[in-house]
Amino acid sequence: MSERTHEGKDARRRALRALAKDLGHEFADFDLLDRALTHASTGNDGKANYERLEFLGDAILNFAVADALFRKTPEIPEGELTEARALLVSRPPLAAIARQLNLVNLLDVGKGLRESERGSERILADLVEAVLGAIYIDGGIRAARAFVKRFVLPRVAELQPAEPAGIDAKTALLHFCQRHKLGQPKYELVETTGLQHLQEFRVSAKVVDGRKAEGTGRNKRAAEKVAAQRLLTLLHAESPASSA
Numbered sequence: 001m002s003e004r005t006h007e008g009k010d011a012r013r014r015a016l017r018a019l020a021k022d023l024g025h026e027f028a029d030f031d032l033l034d035r036a037l038t039h040a041s042t043g044n045d046g047k048a049n050y051e052r053l054e055f056l057g058d059a060i061l062n063f064a065v066a067d068a069l070f071r072k073t074p075e076i077p078e079g080e081l082t083e084a085r086a087l088l089v090s091r092p093p094l095a096a097i098a099r100q101l102n103l104v105n106l107l108d109v110g111k112g113l114r115e116s117e118r119g120s121e122r123i124l125a126d127l128v129e130a131v132l133g134a135i136y137i138d139g140g141i142r143a144a145r146a147f148v149k150r151f152v153l154p155r156v157a158e159l160q161p162a163e164p165a166g167i168d169a170k171t172a173l174l175h176f177c178q179r180h181k182l183g184q185p186k187y188e189l190v191e192t193t194g195l196q197h198l199q200e201f202r203v204s205a206k207v208v209d210g211r212k213a214e215g216t217g218r219n220k221r222a223a224e225k226v227a228a229q230r231l232l233t234l235l236h237a238e239s240p241a242s243s244a
Helices: 003-023 030-036 040-045 051-072 078-088 091-100 121-159 169-179 220-238
Strands: 186-193 200-206 212-217
Touching: 003 030, 003 121, 030 051, 030 121, 051 078, 051 121, 078 121, 078 212, 078 220, 091 121, 091 220, 169 220, 186 220, 200 220, 212 220
Parallel strands: none
Antiparallel strands: 186 200, 200 212
């Protein structure tokens, strides 16, 4: 093994330790954190990637956010809890967390991943879920909850609608589209899963320029509302002057 290889490994380990400090979790197994930041494009190098950790982290994230919202806001009905959770675990806020932690700078990639893809919202969100999965395996549910409390839940304030109180998400989205000449939003049923009495609907909301977002719910209307709110959040984020 070359001296350069040793130096490279030492540098990455130092960077991972610095990240762990920012995360607020002291890893017993830093290989888990290393794996959470290793893309599948490194597969030819024989390295384990973050995909399985991301799968686990996604489940932990949904549980921890749902549990926290339930405990924090007992007066909010189930439908609104579903919308809040869907927004908090969606790509835009997760990608913002990844940027806050500079995760992309530690992402180990192979030649198969284009430079333009490294900072995509999809990959950034995947990294946050993978890191959460690593924290859960290393420190258990208490450590995972601490991460969610520190980085995810504070963003609930960002989910406040940019429309007057009392206007639901679909109406708010329609008003936004009318103001910005985006046409009328379209809704499409993407998928229905589960048994008949426990079905979950996944719906896509889309505007004429192609921007879209998906939402899930126990019925089509609930799923449409979640999709509308997620798309509205995206449109506001990409249109800083929209509230003027």
